[in-house]
Amino acid sequence: MKPHWLFLSGALLLQAVPAVARTSTPTPPERFFKQPPGTDYYLANYSEYEAYLQKLATQSDRMKLVDIGKSAEGRSQWMAIVSSPANLAKLDEYRTIAEKLARAHGVDEAQARTLAAQGKAVVWIDAGMHATETVTSQGQIQVLYRMLTQSDPETMRMLDDCIILFAHDNPDGMELVANWYMRSADPKKREMATLPRLYQKYIGHDNNRDSFMAAMPETENVNRVLFRQWYPQIVYNQHQTGPEGMVVFVPPFRDPFNFNYDPIVMAQLNEVGFAMHSRLISEGKAGSGTRSAAPYSTWHNGMERSVAYFHNSIGLLTEIIGGPTPAKIPLVPSTQLPRGDEMMPIGPRDWHLQDSLDYQWTLDRAVIDYASRNRERLLFNIWKMGANSIEKGSRDSWTITPSKVDRLANAKALDEGRGPKKVDPGLYKTMLQAPAERDPRAYIIPADQRDMPTAIAFLNALIKNGVEVERADAPFQAGGKSYAAGSYIVRTDQAYRPHVIDMFEPQDHPHDTDFPGGPPKAPYDITGYTLAYQMGIGFDRLLDGLDQHFTPVPDLLAPPPGRIVGQGKAGWIVGHESNNSFILTNRLLKAGVRPAWLKQAVSADGEAMQAGAIWIPASAGAQKIVGDAVTELGLTAHALDAAPQGERIALKPLRIGLVDRYGGNIPTGWTRFLLEKFEFPFAPVYAKRLDAANLAKDYDVLLFADGALPPSGAWGTARAGKQPDVKDTPAEFVPMLGDLTDAKTVPAVADFARNGGAVVAIGNSARFIDLLGTPLKPALAREVEGAMKPLDTKSFFIPGSILRARVDNRQPLAYGLPDQVDMFFNRSQTFVTANATPYGQVSWFEGRDLLRSGWAVGQEKLAGTIAVADVDVGKGKLLVMGPEVAQRAQSYGTFKFLFNALLYGAADRK
Template identity: 45%
Template sequence: MIRQKLNLRPWGLLLFGLLISSMQVMGQKIPTPEEHFGFGMGQDYHISNYTQTEAYFKKVAGISDRAELVSIGKTEEGREQWMMIVTSPENHKNLQRFKDISVKMARAEELTEQEARELAEEGKAVVWIDGGLHSTETVGIHQLTETIYQILSRDDKENQRILDNVITLFVHANPDGHEKIGNWYMRNPEPEKRSLSGLPVLYQKYIGHDNNRDFYIQNMKESTNLGYQLFVEWIPQVMYNHHQRGPAGSVLAGPPYRDPFNYVFDPMMVTGIDAVGAAMYNRLNAENKPGFTRMNGSTFSTWYNGGLRTTTHYHNIIGILTEIVGGPNPESIPLVPDRLVPNANTPFPVTPQETWKFQQSIDYSVSLNYAVLDYAARNKDHLLYNIYSMGKGSIQRGSEDYWTPFPKKVEAIKTAYADSQKDNARGGNSRWGIPSVFYDSVYRAPEKRDPRGFIIPSDQEDFATAIKFVNALIKTGIRIEKASADFTVNGKRYPKGSYVVKTDQAFRPHIIDMFEPQDYPNDFQYPGGPPIRPYDAAGWTLAYQMNVTFDRVLEGFDGPFETLAYGELESPAPASLKESKSGYLISSVHNDAFAIANELLKKNIKVGRTTEATAGMPAGSFYVHANGYKVLVDYGKQFGINISEAKSEPKGVQYIKPSRVALYDNYGGSMPSGWVRWILEQYNFDFQLIFPKEIDNGNLNAKYDAILFISGGIPSVGSSGGSRGPDESNIPAEYRHMVGSLSTDKSIPQLRRFMENGGKVVAVGSASILAYHMELPVKNALVEIQRDGSERPLAGEKYYVPGSVLQTRMNTNLGATYGMNDYAYVLFNNNPVFKFKPEAKLQGLEVLSWFDTQTPLRSGWAWGEAYLEDGITGFSAPIGKGSLIVYTPEITYRAQSHGTFKLLFNQLYK
């Protein structure tokens, strides 16, 4: 069945039509993929596109009484995103009841133990299986199609047991990417010459492969669609996220995963993953399908939040990831001697194979799907009860004093004991180990408890951005309360409209993770050895990244709070505005002030920026001419930010115009640039993409005022530049202007000329090495002095900061930092850090931001962070008539770092 609206008609005719339709459906056979696509799922040198797959899904859903096809929303490019719900015809009659049970058990609210047991018996396991999130990983969508065919057509006992006891949500994770990759690969009429390489653009609009890093904030439409089903609508007990590729010398990597797991998890999350994982590799072993590696056999852990699979862990959903080899072009399983001997990581090694076929990967994947579904069918009551139990445990931990066992707390115990031994002190009696008084000093210390809740005041500087943070929580199924009147907690008064997020709820792990620092353990290959890189970021606390003001409350509290409906987003209260003959002021602390200013400028309304604090607003605030009233009423007030009437035009106001902005991109697409593309669109900035050829052709000042380089593109010093890209003759003509890369001999001189003639270049993240190409008086701050006086970059054993949140000091006396506070949270990922040479001041370089402490880490992992003290993270440098603006941290990180967006926005006017 395809869910759609029926036209009203006489009941008799409708019933007759349904009866005829039912009789026709019962007589139809489910077409095989080969019958529909013209090739089987797994046939070498053949892959599908989305248009074909959507048609197949509709076809089989229209035939089978086991399937219902549901649209879960539109994609960024406007395609329909489908989810197929598969279960027995009998279960379909009571689908809403089973969905209600799934959600009620996951939330674990107002259920007695007996009621939970009864619902576990009555309900059906809900299992999510997706495919195609990373579109170049072509096994994903083809195994999904093949599994759907098999479960709709098979009538064996196992399949029937699954249909009777499981509701399976088959989800297409990336329609846009599927269409692009399918069409790109199949464009060559000669099968053996087909290749997945060379796609000119990111396969998902804006973000490509980073679509699996968007799930705790859900900026993209696809992420929002998927998140709503996972965290609001269905809340399955198990979700299975298919990926590629397995470590060399194996066929696939899967559960259980290596340490560390995140310490906020319920223990049953970790053991639940173990249980499902055991069913998966046991099935492969029984079917003589070797090559499954797990734990330390791969790099995958359960620490990171933000992935389609990993965010589910913080919601008590057993999230499963596999990474398998294979694709439409036959490949090999290489010889890796160290993987040939069985061990706990790889109990059944695969032998080297010269030819590995696409079909083998599909067969493995279908077996893995059935292993998960069969486990769910046999343990559906356990899965339902266990998600309830995890939720109930979270509610309890959020309702009483609790201390999450973070590594820093353990280190505090060791330090306290070591200090006591130095003083020859004794801390209590114990048969062995450290006396328990040292445990009590940390795990019974009232001030070190986890919070019972968080309050987000409505009178904070940029409340509109705080509402965006609240909406990120709402999208992930968090219960939010809102104050209907002023209230007081712990002697502090909070205004009406403030938000309250209490931790006595089932998804407490996610709440803690979004507000509190991540405490990543020191993780090295061996004591004193090099660090082991985290799977992704080590720290990401979203409240920090978005610069949200909040208070941690350690005691239980209440007030005039209204509970918001799950999944319904909040909008700012419209700003009130009176007509003024003197104009209007909008504070520069508001990110949304830039969106309003840009809309005004597009309508030729005069907009200026103040050069000093005015009417209680900081320097850099926007002054809007009086004739902007209508635009402000129609457009500006919807943002819910304070728009004040100006008493007069501020002294020293500088009127602005939008810069002609170029955003650097490359053939194949840049993800950091893509995120910025999305950000600029959200805030109404006009821009053009610029590619290496255009830079090399020069005459840049005639077209642009500012060029942005975001975390990439700049060649390293001493190199000639990167690969020139694919052969132009092999790509469509409309993409050939993208081919190439920046070079030191041609591109860098053109960028210098652009700045010398008055242009501005903004270099962010790794692109900040452009400073060296410009031969500015700066040097690497992260070095150690050798005996001969030379400098050598710090080794990983001494200094290592993977993706983590650090605090940097801001120079707020300059236009580049308008709207910023004295300190900012920045996402830092082993980025460059500079020091000025003595002549820097004479050449006019100005520090914009720097580390002013030996302990800048706020969330994540920073080994040797003391080396960062006094290191410069942002500066401006005059170059001829123009300038270079450098920020080494990721100030636009995955469109999450709202707290530092202004550092980019301030550069986009003239």
């Protein structure tokens, strides 16, 4: 049977701009734009960039323009395919070669060498991921024009050897930032520091943390090109800004090195990186730094250039200084001495946008030149890495992790001689290759999930990343267990095995310090993100081979249809376990139907249902909504002859105020995305409205995401955002101006809560436990000179990891959850009471060994502390969640804490 990826190819190739008669001379940028891109105090916006691309597509036979999908705001995300006319005429052939080599299935070494000789190197070079990093978008305009018009021998060789995919990651952001910057007629007044909102509709800067989840449409579009269509051997993701006193950071990166991917990719990454440095230096362009010059590592899978490593592609990141407003390179003494990580220092000088664009041109050329000169080797090595992954997944294999090495290092030394410690060589087999610690050959996701629609969302995240997934159409047995039809299988004998392992297995981050015994060294991003854990997926690890054949999944999945059980006419009961049940609830409330939560466990048609099951009284309107939900949302509804007995919590239509700030708060943006996805009604609310009080007039629930309330004391330090004067602010953004303050905002919120409103506070916004005078206090804090501060990092440091938490699922905030969950924790706070009574406790940490994935220093300090609490405040509620239970739209396994809080906060709680 053909691997399922072969069926994807034709369906996924998006429509190119139709070919038209081309003129001989592409229009130079300076004759198309209002000013030449690269001019001081000028930014072209995306509409102008798009129009220029479309014009070039009609003029050059070196370029084909492709719409790869729509952005969050509905703009076309364009990709310019640049190569020689002869190559463009055979794009399908070269794309097929790239796909066969990258997937590696059924291709032996001799065939791989033949295909590598026939193929073209594929290089992705993007722009605009972070829209305020304007060098990349403006520079791409110049780079494209030069590649389409220059005919020097080097350019012609590059075009013959390579297919270059020039793409834009964030059309909406380029439009917003450029228009905002250019709004002032006086060039000297132009700035982008006072942007009114996030430059990606929902998540702003976090659009480069979405790669393995692909929740945003732009990320899904990019991943489709990278891992399901074109399979580039090099993925170059361009950013700003460079290190102080330098011009640009260029790979290689500092450690830690993620141990899941093939080392070939790192070896080639180092080659390309030094080729980039070498070209800059040979052209007299000083000021490039590498490794220790910046904090970038290769650990986290969520970024565009880093997700490439888990797909056997070379992921590049550069960070360059500059922008449309001229600046100066400062004199930083520590950057002035040449060293291995900064080979050609630069002195202080004035710096202009065109200076940065000149560097960008050199860097792009260096990457394309490397691809050209190493074309066959790049193509062969991407096959080799894929073949390595298939081979590893087909036999017993082991991954050596930091904790295993630590275990080995604690063994008895052979001698006390000079040099590093040496231990018994036999321990390699017993400690590093123990039979029970083999890597899985496959993962099985059984059909009897607590929340099958969420399992489907997890599988779709894998599929968006090019992972091969299979479905069982009949019952089968594996590993001594029986599995029902409808179960899914993810094998590890596939080219993207590193990504599969990284999504299912715990991350084991090394204990990273600058010196032995020193404080932990902060990671570049988070350290533990195992997606199967975050999403609460039930799965089995198969350590032995799986001989059965299953049906390949050809594309993204829909939840398997649910069903209506029984013929009763009184109403329906739906379990609370599926996150999709909240979509059903919100649709019912919108239609005027009043469902309720049952406070006791019940049995329906012989099926035991835990507390929180949803009772839906029969009505014509409810019947259609329930019937549609069963099909669309994958829910099971039990039709009963009589309403169930016992206490209920009556749900009411929601009036949610989602607290935000001028300029936008990224966790609030993620939360907004989830509210829309799960169909919660809400309205954004800003400081002015909160300070005006009388909040109950408009809201039943106020939702403060992490960072929405400025942190203070034990909760961290606030970053002051910059806001424009009212007179310089367009009218639509004026209501957003202002800051939340303890002096003015908190009394209004406290009055709202004490008179019956509900406040939901996540992350450092949970400092409402102090501000509203509750019995709770922060657990992970100490008094320093009369003020409470977070614990020092040497004694407690959990920088984005997954921990195991206990849950009391008899309480409304925890309805539908199991009694233990994997909870994401990122330098968060937890709660205790003065007398050690677990006041309001809904979820808590128990024991001293809590880490499931990532890195934790001092995790024992969490023992007995509260993570989620339900606190009475007068007639109202404060519902607090110290950890980020909805982080980056990934932690489906703990969404229910938030979703329950919103509905419970507005419910009849008497």
